[in-house]
Amino acid sequence: MTVRPVERPRRTFGTQIYLLEVWRGLAITFRHLFVNLGRHALRALGVKTAAPGAVTIQYPEDPAVLGRRARTRHRLLKRGDGAPRCTACLLCETICPAKCIRITAEDAPDPRIEKRAKTFDIDLGLCVFCGYCVEACPVDAIRMDAQDVELSAYTRRDMIWNMPELLGDVPKLPRV
Amino acid sequence: MSLALDQAAWTAAKVVFAIFGFGLGIAGFLGWVERKQSAVMQDRIGANRASIFGFRALGLFHPIADAIKMLTKEDFVPRGADKTLHALAPMISLGAGLFCLAALPFGGTVTALGRAWDLQPIASPVGVPLVLAVLALGAHGIVMAGYASGSGYGLLGALRGAAQMVAYEVCLAASLAGVLFLYGTLDLQEAVLWQVRHGLWGIFVQPLAFLLFLTAGAAATKRAPFDLPEGESEIVGYHVEYSGMKFGMFLMTDFVESIVICGLVTALFLGGWSVPGLNLPGMGALGGLLMAASFSVKVLLLLFLLMQIRWTLPRFRFDQLLDLGWKNLLPLSLLNFLATIWGIYLWR
Numbered sequence: 001m002t003v004r005p006v007e008r009p010r011r012t013f014g015t016q017i018y019l020l021e022v023w024r025g026l027a028i029t030f031r032h033l034f035v036n037l038g039r040h041a042l043r044a045l046g047v048k049t050a051a052p053g054a055v056t057i058q059y060p061e062d063p064a065v066l067g068r069r070a071r072t073r074h075r076l077l078k079r080g081d082g083a084p085r086c087t088a089c090l091l092c093e094t095i096c097p098a099k100c101i102r103i104t105a106e107d108a109p110d111p112r113i114e115k116r117a118k119t120f121d122i123d124l125g126l127c128v129f130c131g132y133c134v135e136a137c138p139v140d141a142i143r144m145d146a147q148d149v150e151l152s153a154y155t156r157r158d159m160i161w162n163m164p165e166l167l168g169d170v171p172k173l174p175r176v
Numbered sequence: 177m178s179l180a181l182d183q184a185a186w187t188a189a190k191v192v193f194a195i196f197g198f199g200l201g202i203a204g205f206l207g208w209v210e211r212k213q214s215a216v217m218q219d220r221i222g223a224n225r226a227s228i229f230g231f232r233a234l235g236l237f238h239p240i241a242d243a244i245k246m247l248t249k250e251d252f253v254p255r256g257a258d259k260t261l262h263a264l265a266p267m268i269s270l271g272a273g274l275f276c277l278a279a280l281p282f283g284g285t286v287t288a289l290g291r292a293w294d295l296q297p298i299a300s301p302v303g304v305p306l307v308l309a310v311l312a313l314g315a316h317g318i319v320m321a322g323y324a325s326g327s328g329y330g331l332l333g334a335l336r337g338a339a340q341m342v343a344y345e346v347c348l349a350a351s352l353a354g355v356l357f358l359y360g361t362l363d364l365q366e367a368v369l370w371q372v373r374h375g376l377w378g379i380f381v382q383p384l385a386f387l388l389f390l391t392a393g394a395a396a397t398k399r400a401p402f403d404l405p406e407g408e409s410e411i412v413g414y415h416v417e418y419s420g421m422k423f424g425m426f427l428m429t430d431f432v433e434s435i436v437i438c439g440l441v442t443a444l445f446l447g448g449w450s451v452p453g454l455n456l457p458g459m460g461a462l463g464g465l466l467m468a469a470s471f472s473v474k475v476l477l478l479l480f481l482l483m484q485i486r487w488t489l490p491r492f493r494f495d496q497l498l499d500l501g502w503k504n505l506l507p508l509s510l511l512n513f514l515a516t517i518w519g520i521y522l523w524r
Contacts, residue, residue: 019387022489029488033217040216056221 066147071131073146074122076166083110084167085141088117092133092142100126101133120166124151125159190297191278198472199277203431206479207239213480214487246424254417256326265324266418266425269317273432276307280439281365283449283467284372288460295449295464296365303364304356304444308349311396311436314429315341318398318405318414321426325417333413336494337398337405343501344395344402350509351388354516355444358382364440368448375452378445384512386445388505393437394482395497399430401489404497438478439471446474 014020039053057065066072077085088105106118134144153159157175164170212235215222226237253262281303283295300306315337322334355378356362359370371377379386395402406413415426442448449467450456456463456470492500 022485025488026484029217029484032219033213033484036216036219053216053219054221055219058221 064149066149069145070147071129071144073124073144073148073151074127074133074161074166075143075146075168076120076163077141077143078167084117084120084163085139086117086120087113087139087141088115089138091136091138095132095136097130097132098126098128100124100128117163120163121160122166123160125156186293187297190282190295194278194280194282194297195274198282199274199432199435200428202435202476202479203428204239204243206431206434206483207242207427208236209480209483210486211235211238213483217484217487243424246421249420251420251422252417254326257417258324258326261320261324262417263422265317265321266422266429267317268320269314269429270425270432272310272314272317273429273436275310276436277432277439279303279307279310279364280436280471281368281443281448282471283464284365284368284457286457286460286464286467288464293464295467299365300363302362304352304362304367304440305349307364307436307440308352311433312341312345314433315345317429321418322405322414325414327417329411329416330414332411333405333407333416336407336411337414339494340395340398340402340404340497343498344392344505347388347501347505347509348392348396350506350513351385351392352444353509353513355382355385357513357516358520364443364448367444368450371447372450377447382445382512382516384508386441388509388512389445390437390441390482392501392505393441394485395501397430397433397437397482399434399482400486401491402497403491404494407491434479434482435475438475438482441478442471442474446478448474 009015036053039049039051042049043053079085086103088103090103090105093101093103100123102119102121102123104118105115108114108116129144131144133142151159153174155174161172165172212222214220222235223238224232224235226232226235226241228237253259278297279300281296285292285294287293318337319334322330322332322337325331356367358381359367359378361367361370367378398405406415415423418426449471451466451470454466456467459466
């Protein structure tokens with residue numbers, strides 16, 4: 001059964017005078033307040049509690065927690081022989097709604113392959129992280145699973161990632 | 177030094193303490209309480225980054241950081257605004273709230289150093305109506321702010337502020353009718369002394385009046401669940417065109433008004449400065465200190481409760497607020513008043 005009927009809460013005298021409901025709400029928030037305060041105090045004294053007093057992740061100090069399938073920065077994949085998988089078919093560049101991908105093609109030395117990417121630039125300052133490029137790619141050359149979300153830079157120029165950087169061959173460093 | 181000059185200096189010292197020490201001090205502290213209390217009850221940590229030489233002190237420096245930020249921000253007045261009224265509005269709002277603080281009974285009269293010291297800054301035989309009237313003046317600041325901003329959203333917030341005042345202001349005074357009739361005085365100090373004489377706090381004689389006044393008082397502070405003039409998520413409200421310290425003054429007004437309401441509740445319902453079992457007026461200077469401490473602790477506990485309510489309840493819709501004021505609080509206040517009169521008549 002896909003439809004689950006939910007009965008509306010009835011309006012009784014108890015809920016209409018509101019005072020009891022206020023008290024019930026306050027009981028919940030007071031419980032949270034005092035339980036969390038107790039946990040904070042115990043942890044400050046070095047006593048282990050069942051749960052922490054807060055669910056906050058202190059982000060810059062503690063690393064961000066990402067799901068394994070989180071859609072993060074793009075990554076270019078390589079074939080078994082170490083060459084980039086990209087065949088410069090331009091499907092990703094064509095489908096990109098933000099027009100943030102720019103590919104130039106060249107002849108591939110391998111006679112079985114028609115062409116390959118000479119340059120492959122993604123401007124992350126324009127990217128909207130829709131994932132269409134990953135969907136469009138026929139050869140599984142691009143994925144968005146680099147598990148990297150810290151993508152800020154001081155200049156617009158530094159928001160553009162080139163092919164070696166996307167392949168992971170060269171670390172991304174600001175251009176001087 | 178002549179006696180009159182001495183008296184004037186003492187009064188000035190009391191007023192300065194009430195406004196700057198008690199009022200603005202607690203108001204600044206409340207900014208921290210607001211952030212931390214809401215954070216802990218929502219399983220968060222709350223603001224904890226502001227530090228001095230690496231000391232974070234649980235985020236206690238955030239009010240200072242906020243004040244510095246507001247003082248150094250651009251003070252922007254929109255083109256269509258009335259410059260004079262725009263600048264005057266926050267002063268009226270905050271000034272009215274701060275004045276009320278000076279009329280609160282922080283303590284009774286104690287004898288020390290060979291003379292009597294009255295710890296109430298501004299003693300008035302009509303203390304309760306005085307505080308209520310000046311507190312109501314604060315609403316003028318809101319209407320003025322919205323009207324002078326030259327902004328539709330500001331005006332909307334101002335209108336909501338005016339309508340809210342209509343909803344709570346009558347009940348605010350009416351709910352006190354019974355308890356004041358019982359005490360037989362309009363003087364806040366006399367009300368405290370009545371409770372001391374009878375060894376009975378007002379909350380036990382007039383529990384309904386306590387609830388009604390606390391509700392109407394919460395509406396008077398313009399904080400959730402009665403933050404209709406602001407309505408942050410919808411219209412931002414009367415202070416939408418304010419920036420810098422002028423906005424900070426409006427922010428402060430809410431806290432100061434909360435302190436005033438809690439001070440009134442303390443004086444009228446929680447025995448004011450008295451501590452059960454202790455004869456504070458007879459203890460000299462120590463008694464005076466204990467009076468101020470007892471009053472402050474009661475006010476802080478009430479503020480804690482109001483803060484908890486503010487972070488628990490959702491905002492009332494407009495018709496719900498007017499219904500609450502006119503159809504529930506006012507009839508109950510009048511019934512309470514009638515019952516009190518009959519009670520006193522039959523008991524005598």
